[in-house]
Amino acid sequence: MKAIADTGLIVAFGNRTDRFHSWAVEIARNITEPLLTCEAVLAEAAFHLRSVSYVLPLIEDGMLQVSFEIPKHQKRLAELAERYQDRQPDLADLCLIRMSELFPQHTVITVDEEDFRIYRRNSRETIPLLCPPRSSRR
Numbered sequence: 161m162k163a164i165a166d167t168g169l170i171v172a173f174g175n176r177t178d179r180f181h182s183w184a185v186e187i188a189r190n191i192t193e194p195l196l197t198c199e200a201v202l203a204e205a206a207f208h209l210r211s212v213s214y215v216l217p218l219i220e221d222g223m224l225q226v227s228f229e230i231p232k233h234q235k236r237l238a239e240l241a242e243r244y245q246d247r248q249p250d251l252a253d254l255c256l257i258r259m260s261e262l263f264p265q266h267t268v269i270t271v272d273e274e275d276f277r278i279y280r281r282n283s284r285e286t287i288p289l290l291c292p293p294r295s296s297r298r
Contacts, residue, residue, distance in 0.1 A: 165195035168271030178198035183292040194225035200252035258288045
């Protein structure tokens with residue numbers, strides 16, 4: 161599976177009490193290559209899980225691969241921040257939108273379907289998403 165990991169997937173995978181934990185574990189079982197992500201997502205996940213020691217080994221173990229450098233894409237991130245200012249996107253979301261532009265064959269795995277259904281890559285293209293089933297979102 162060629163995919164990009166958002167914070168919610170990592171948090172759900174690492175927290176057995178998270179309502180999306182079973183879904184995240186199933187996603188992890190189907191990983192055939194590292195999920196791409198960015199440092200902003202890792203920082204958010206470590207914050208929500210209250211454990212850097214949990215998040216960093218996910219890179220070492222090959223579940224995640226950091227594949228984005230903010231300074232190289234700062235101009236595009238600023239454009240995206242301006243475009244979506246009404247949604248008040250966080251840095252991780254902006255990075256994932258940009259990553260989706262850079263890796264168009266990759267699906268974004270997220271629990272944040274509401275925002276990611278609004279965001280567009282390359283201005284008009286929908287971003288391919290993998291989200292938890294609607295029945296588990298209540």
